[in-house]
Amino acid sequence: MSDIYPVNPDIAAKAHADNEKYLEMYKQSVDNPEEFWGEHGKRIDWFKPYTKVKNSSFDGDVDIRWFEDGTTNVAYNCLDRHLEKRGDQVAIIWEGDDPSESENITYKDLHQRVNKLANAMKAQGVGKGDRVTLYMPMIPEAAVAMLACARIGAIHAIVFGGFSPDALADRIKGSGSKMVITADEGLRGGRKVPLKANADLAMDREGVESCIVVKRTGGDIDMKDGRDVWYDEVTAAASADCPAEEMNAEDPLFILYTSGSTGMPKGVQHCTGGYLVYAAMTHEYIFDYHEGDVYWCTADVGWVTGHSYIVYGPLANGATTLMFEGVPNYPTVSRFWEVCDKHKVNIFYTAPTAIRSLMREGKEPVEKCSLDTLRVLGSVGEPINPEAWNWYNEVVGKGNCPIVDTWWQTETGGILISPLPGATALKPGSATRPFFGVEPQLVDNDGNVLEGATDGNLCMTTSWPGMMRTCYGDHERFKQTYFSTYAGKYFTGDGARRDEDGYYWITGRVDDVINVSGHRMGTAEVESALVAHAKVAEAAVVGAPHDLKGQGIYVYVTLNAGEEPSDELKKELVKWVRQEIGPIASPDWLQWSPGLPKTRSGKIMRRILRKIAEDDFDALGDTSTLADPGVVDELIENRQNRQ
Numbered sequence: 184m185s186d187i188y189p190v191n192p193d194i195a196a197k198a199h200a201d202n203e204k205y206l207e208m209y210k211q212s213v214d215n216p217e218e219f220w221g222e223h224g225k226r227i228d229w230f231k232p233y234t235k236v237k238n239s240s241f242d243g244d245v246d247i248r249w250f251e252d253g254t255t256n257v258a259y260n261c262l263d264r265h266l267e268k269r270g271d272q273v274a275i276i277w278e279g280d281d282p283s284e285s286e287n288i289t290y291k292d293l294h295q296r297v298n299k300l301a302n303a304m305k306a307q308g309v310g311k312g313d314r315v316t317l318y319m320p321m322i323p324e325a326a327v328a329m330l331a332c333a334r335i336g337a338i339h340a341i342v343f344g345g346f347s348p349d350a351l352a353d354r355i356k357g358s359g360s361k362m363v364i365t366a367d368e369g370l371r372g373g374r375k376v377p378l379k380a381n382a383d384l385a386m387d388r389e390g391v392e393s394c395i396v397v398k399r400t401g402g403d404i405d406m407k408d409g410r411d412v413w414y415d416e417v418t419a420a421a422s423a424d425c426p427a428e429e430m431n432a433e434d435p436l437f438i439l440y441t442s443g444s445t446g447m448p449k450g451v452q453h454c455t456g457g458y459l460v461y462a463a464m465t466h467e468y469i470f471d472y473h474e475g476d477v478y479w480c481t482a483d484v485g486w487v488t489g490h491s492y493i494v495y496g497p498l499a500n501g502a503t504t505l506m507f508e509g510v511p512n513y514p515t516v517s518r519f520w521e522v523c524d525k526h527k528v529n530i531f532y533t534a535p536t537a538i539r540s541l542m543r544e545g546k547e548p549v550e551k552c553s554l555d556t557l558r559v560l561g562s563v564g565e566p567i568n569p570e571a572w573n574w575y576n577e578v579v580g581k582g583n584c585p586i587v588d589t590w591w592q593t594e595t596g597g598i599l600i601s602p603l604p605g606a607t608a609l610k611p612g613s614a615t616r617p618f619f620g621v622e623p624q625l626v627d628n629d630g631n632v633l634e635g636a637t638d639g640n641l642c643m644t645t646s647w648p649g650m651m652r653t654c655y656g657d658h659e660r661f662k663q664t665y666f667s668t669y670a671g672k673y674f675t676g677d678g679a680r681r682d683e684d685g686y687y688w689i690t691g692r693v694d695d696v697i698n699v700s701g702h703r704m705g706t707a708e709v710e711s712a713l714v715a716h717a718k719v720a721e722a723a724v725v726g727a728p729h730d731l732k733g734q735g736i737y738v739y740v741t742l743n744a745g746e747e748p749s750d751e752l753k754k755e756l757v758k759w760v761r762q763e764i765g766p767i768a769s770p771d772w773l774q775w776s777p778g779l780p781k782t783r784s785g786k787i788m789r790r791i792l793r794k795i796a797e798d799d800f801d802a803l804g805d806t807s808t809l810a811d812p813g814v815v816d817e818l819i820e821n822r823q824n825r826q
């Protein structure tokens with residue numbers, strides 16, 4: 184039996200939904216999605232109201248549409264419609280890497296900044312349907328750039344600032360971006376990140392036409408004549424009046440590249456209307472957001488969490504959203520908690536990997552802060568282990584703040600499985616129950632539907648407004664990746680257990696995707712980076728348990744004939760992967776392996792490599808089909824110590 188934490192009655196009394204209301208709304212949402220979403224779609228303003236609500240099929244060509252004849256604009260909903268009532272309310276609290284730097288930006292001010300940048304972008308020839316790559320630090324201009332794109336109907340493709348020039352160039356190419364918006368340098372934990380220098384390499388490779396550069400550090404950078412312009416200069420010259428483009432509900436809002444089990448990362452494409460309705464509604468119910476709350480999500484805008492729950496969901500709801508440039512342990516390990524006190528944060532949303540690393544520092548750095556404004560805590564990105572959950576609950580939340588363990592994906596656009604603070608009794612480690620309109624199903628490997636308390640592969644049987652619509656420029660890949668494993672269902676790639684109360688426990692990826700500190704990484708991407716090195720013949724990459732990161736990257740490398748393994752070469756290969764993909768892909772362990780376990784047809788048996796990396800030698804399974812069963816003993820003998 185797992186621990187159960189009942190709903191706090193005080194929270195339930197004030198919450199948007201208590202358990203009864205959740206059950207009633209959930210029932211309506213699945214029994215009659217047209218009526219449910221027809222009503223809740225009205226939470227955003229429409230230029231032309233929709234008459235159709237849901238039109239979607241997971242079969243055949245897979246066609247997903249919501250509110251398809253409605254028109255609106257995301258920036259209008261996040262800004263203009265708030266001006267009358269809350270023009271002077273703070274929209275974004277920005278907290279710099281250096282604790283002495285912070286800034287409050289009101290809705291009125293944000294609206295002006297967005298309009299100016301939107302006009303400056305138009306002057307550079309960017310318009311509706313054009314793609315713009317954003318490679319930004321966590322500064323207000325990142326949100327301004329997202330909203331400016333939305334305002335003129337351009338499609339943003341954000342690339343996390345930790346990605347390498349090559350990874351950036353691949354994404355610029357994939358999205359066909361004609362403009363890049365970046366900064367001179369980023370600043371994290373007191374260290375500078377050479378964003379513009381990286382972007383230069385990528386833009387030169389891809390022949391990008393124009394680039395707007397924000398001055399963040401004042402560092403020395405190159406500005407290319409005819410291509411690069413300063414953000415300050417072009418926005419100063421631009422008018423603060425830019426009409427919001429009328430967009431169809433199904434017009435794309437953004438593309439975000441994410442790793443899958445095979446090939447290049449996919450351009451996950453999200454739409455305008457359904458996405459915004461879903462991001463806003465989940466933000467309100469799952470974090471139990473109320474007027475006047477200060478809400479802080481510690482993600483980076485380079486990930487989907489930053490899109491939906493730093494920018495779009497909160498701003499559509501007229502919230503005050505905190506944007507943090509820095510890291511949890513700079514200048515001290517109390518930083519998160521000091522920021523909570525400084526800005527009187529009510530709702531705090533972070534990742535288990537951050538909690539685990541702060542937990543190691545003990546209670547003192549938390550307890551010296553008051554944290555008395557906190558009301559709801561959130562977790563996202565990977566399963567949260569019960570030890571971390573308990574620490575978060577007791578030390579950070581003082582036992583008074585419900586923890587919402589929110590399960591979702593880049594593809595889903597918003598949270599699909601999560602407690603609601605006033606409605607759901609909590610079990611540490613469980614994401615609990617589906618949100619409104621979400622219909623999870625567990626299936627076995629043959630696709631048979633499993634009922635009751637069981638383990639299985641997690642699928643969704645029907646669409647919800649916020650889900651991705653296609654892979655940018657490659658609908659076939661969309662169908663193949665998500666709807667072909669189990670015909671007629673969206674397959675998440677995750678495994679899950681459903682318990683006797685109908686609660687879901689996500690057990691992790693069942694495909695070749697690994698989750699390092701909450702960041703998704705395709706093993707195939709790391710492998711192709713490794714084999715691109717002149718000395719490497721072959722490489723196989725698996726995930727293995729890591730105390731802080733959740734999963735770490737374990738690589739097996741076979742060198743070309745004549746090459747000698749050495750510690751130096753090991754370092755060189757780790758550095759190589761960092762350069763090829765970015766620091767988030769740094770291998771944690773590297774094992775020299777003269778041979779890899781292969782079937783007679785030459786396929787690497789990753790299952791075996793995974794077990795060896797996990798030190799789980801008894802579970803190797805049948806190795807008799809291997810071309811050379813002897814390699815297994817050799818691999819076990821030379822495995823890396825993960826402590």
Ligand code: 6R9
Pocket residue numbers: 441486487488562563564565566567588589590591592593594614675676677689691692698701702703
């Ligand atoms: C939002 C985000 C998605 C993958 C997902 C799953 C894992 C996310 C989780 C979780 C257990 C949670 N994941 N939230 N696992 N409990 N609360 O993280 O998107 O970067 O696309 O990753 O992350 O494995 O499939 P993304």
